[in-house]
Amino acid sequence: MTLALDGESSTQSTPTDLVLVLDESGSINDTEFDQLTSFADSVVAAVADDGLFANGGRVGVVGFSDTAENVSALSDSEAAVRSAIVNNPQLRASTCISCGLNQAGSMLGADDPQRNQVVIVITDGNANPGDPTGAAATALQGKATVFAVGVGDGVSQATLETIASGAGPDNTFSVGGFDDLADLLEELVSAVSVPGATHPSIAVTLAAPWTLVPGSVTANLAGSSIGGVTPDGFTWSRANLGDENLVITYQVKHVGAPCGPLGVNSSVVYHDDENAAVAFPPVVVTVTCVPPVADAGPDKSVAEGSSVTLDGSGSHDTDGVITSYAWSGAQAGVGALSDTSSAVATYAGLDDGADAVTLTVTDDNGLTDDDSTTVTVQNVAPSLALTSCPVAPNAVGTDVSIAGSFTDPGTLDTHEMKVAWGDGTTSVSPVTSPVNASHQYTAAGIYDIAVTVTDDDGGSDTKNCGFVVVYDPDGGFVTGGGWIDSPAGAYPADPSATGRANFGFVSKYKNGASVPTGSTEFQFKAGSLNFHSQDHQWLVVAGNKATFKGTGTVNGTAGYSFMLTATDGSPDRFRMKIWKTADDTPVYDNQVGAGDTADPTTALSGGNIVIHKG
Template identity: 75%
Template sequence: MPVRALVAGFVALALAVTGMVALAPGAAAAPVPDASASPTAVARYGASTVKLRLDGESSTQSTPTDLVLVLDESGSIDATEWGQLKDFAKSVVNGVAAHGLFTNGGRVGIVGFADGVTPPVSGLSGDKDAVLNAIDTNPKQNTGTCIACGLAEANAVMGADDPARNQLVIVITDGEATSGNTAAEAAALQAKATVFAVGVGGGIQQATLEVIASGPGSDNTFSAGDFGSIDTLLKQIVEAVVVPGATHPSVVVTLDTPWELVAGTVTANLAGSAVNNVTADGFTWSRADLGDEDLEITYQVKHRGAPCGPLDVNKSVVYHDDQNASVTFPKVVVTVNCLPPVADAGPDKTVDEGSAVTLDGSASHDPDGTVVSYAWSGADAGVGALANAGATVATYNGLDDGGDAVTLTVTDDNGLTDDDSTTVTVKNVAPDLALNTCPVDPHAVNTDVSFAGTFTDPGTLDTHTMSVDWGDGTSTDVPGVNSPVGSAHQYAAAGIYDIAVTVTDDDGGSDTRHCGFVVVYDPNGGFVTGGGWINSPAGAYPADPGATGRANFGFVSKYKKGATAPTGSTEFQFKAGNLNFHSGDHQWLVVAGDKAIFKGTGTVNGAAGYSFMLSAVDSSPDTFRMRVWKTADDTLVYDNQIGSAPDADPTTTLGGGSIVIHKG
């Protein structure tokens, strides 16, 4: 079947009647597609306008077309009219050539008719110039009008019915047939070709034109008053031949998932366009036909938020027409420039070892989205450890002193990341030492004097050493100690010693504790006697701080052979304070050089429950000190050197009397 518009109609009819599948003519060309977007780069959630273009084609461009011009050469046409007819025929050839008939494999043949059998002027030729030359050189026959002869000759020139080609015939005549069976030859030709009939002047009836043509009415028959005005039909004739190359074209656009269609933005520039099936994911454009014209479909898309980067806008753009033309639109790529999140690990922190500090990443943000995950990392196992490392706020536990760089990585809802670091400075904390057992009872010289203690250190990775200053000029150093700690020592000389114990960690932090007033005696070291008085200073008697004046004393303290505790007697009276002390027992005695110190219990003004310590120096001058306190709660009753350490040397000189150290 010839012209494609008619072919499509017949195919549709056949399908409707029989339900069978029919194939349209194979297309030699198809609409030329193009696609673009502007802008080609947008921010997240941004929009771009997409344009799909189709450079449409006529039937002569999309399908090879064979056209036969059948020219009336009868005697009723004079020389002038014959020239006008040939000019018109050449104009038709040039008109269809301008629409690509020859370019796309089409051919044109020229047939003349008068009376009887007329040989063809030109068979089907793809050479436009040769066809024009054949028209120019065609001699006129000047005989009768055998329209049937011209139709038969056109049938022969056209050749066999070719469904893959458009087959067209234009018959131009000025009168009724004088011979031949016009209807029969027309029917035979119409079986394979679309036939157009052009009547010139009043010598031919419309009914005859409709017999010649493939259909009645203005689509297939044309009339001109004379050959001088036949050129007015040129545009109509060419348009009748050059029908749209695509019938029922449609474009189905499906957007890719990162994009959605902006409602109300789909437009098409050609009248008669229809846009249907519009959703956020696409639409369908359709039209009755598409000829030699430029279609432009415009629509706006908006980024849904993810992912980012160069993204295909269209998942698919599917073209279809009745001719099964193959059209592939180029990809449309729009780059979405998403902003990465901004990580904020917060200010630098300082924490003691053994303690924890929070690391707050809540100031992190995403300029064009949301932060969906937090990850803290980088803690040095030798300095600290992280807890809640996947939370906005993490906990850093200091283990040992040092500087630690901790990194926060945040990820946004697009998978983009950013890092920020903060420095945690872990400070060393010194160990905390407690001496749980110190020497309380006096120890004889050359016997073990020991202590025991414990220590803690929040720096769980620290190592420790212990150093002991025994107070007699000797010391003990112990590396690599753990809690508990302790040591023992023997003193060679009697005295009151201060044991200083120091535990030091490997970072230089230390704690020192004292076992003060450690009494070491020598049972064979001698004894002490004394008697006399001193001027008691203000404050010496807390019960009456303003009381001053003479205070009398007398004492003797010595070790009997083989005894571990001394014997003796001590008296002290301070009349201004109405204080009268009398000793009960002596607990220990230390004589070292010209100094003696001893301790015991006694009564104050006859009441028991008191302790005392007396120290004296046999020198020039002699010096004396007396301390008295309640045994139960250490409440001070008297001290003539109040404020001095209990084992400090006496500094109060005698007002009278003497102190004598007796050597053993």
């Protein structure tokens, strides 16, 4: 911002050089010339009384007709100047106004910003034809304040306004004759001998929301003082102000609302000891507000049934503050939003899908901006737990049942259960938790039941019941199913491996057959061992003990033999021995070192063994 003030000349506060330019042309008779010189003498006396000489001022006098002469060079002596005026002879020729103006300019010399320079021109006629009055006046006005006095009707107002520094009664004066000049004395001397500004000050108060930039206030004039500085304004002051151009500059800043054309200054008040009045024009700046910038944050993923935060706190407003946040866009079948009027919202995933969630921010100027982020809800597969599986052998044609339950964080999902019974039969049905199913086998055997629950988005979980032994009760045979805790050393490939080992078997002689038939399954998960029999070679049932031998595969590879010994008692006991057929390399034996005919010592941890009599 810039405040400019053009101070006036001051004979009291600033040294003043005054030049009287007197018309001495032949159109003025002796009486009129005496009246002119008497008036000039009165002017010098009056400005002396106002302190012009006492404050370092000087007065000079120029006379002009067809040429110009120095009646008195610039002098700081009142008496010398007045004497020169009284004793000055009249030139009595034509009127060369430009000659008088140029002579006054030469007398004043170069423009001195430390001094006031004032010229009073008194004439009774227009200039000679072709006289360059305008050019001479312009040159003189460039460094001095020029007043023009017209006497009689021989001089036009246009000529006076050309000579003077400005049009109107402040700079031009007119009287009917030379005997009337005395009537102008007080008015003319008051215009010349301005009191000036002593102890001037300018108090600037800014209008909200403008605030002053600290350290930005400067003034061009030496001796200036800046005080009373606050965010709301400041005060400039100086001992005096004369014919000087005061320029005060300062910087302001605008933060927040409102926008549009805004007045910068609430008030600019001028004061000095002379009670002068100064009106500064209003300063209006049009503020163009910048809208806020919404930032909904990066795209997010969330599992159905879980929540994720959406962070819009990266939103900002360069010229104000954000006053409100609004989140929207969650689809009813995909997710739900909460804390929608906060910078940080919560999105709860309901079902798999993608939501384009939008954040709208509004600043203190009512301007808005939007930004969107995509929330992808990921499906979570159901989790199945089997609570009941068949462990003991089951007779052919009887119901074999399973039961369980499942959970799914996708509360909108639907589910289907598939049971693969192991005999080539599969049952499929829509389900809700808990679940159950049953099946009747038509042939004896050892079957692995697999139960799978699948949601409508393709997520699934599968659990196995393990071996289910199905037997035919019409002949003597042995059946068993369950698990043991396999001891360390039972699996030579990893002697430290221990844990659960599942088994299931059935073995019997058909009527008239010399080789038993049946099936044997054995799994030791800690050793990644999966044995499946290919045939049974023999079966010996003696009391509560049954032993049978055969061949099979380990993890799908043939070339292995086995021997299974089981006792039906309290508790039931079990031994499984597996080896490579070609070289007798041991693969598994939960009773290492015992003879083949020894009774089994490992008790079942679950399930049972039954020896059926024929």
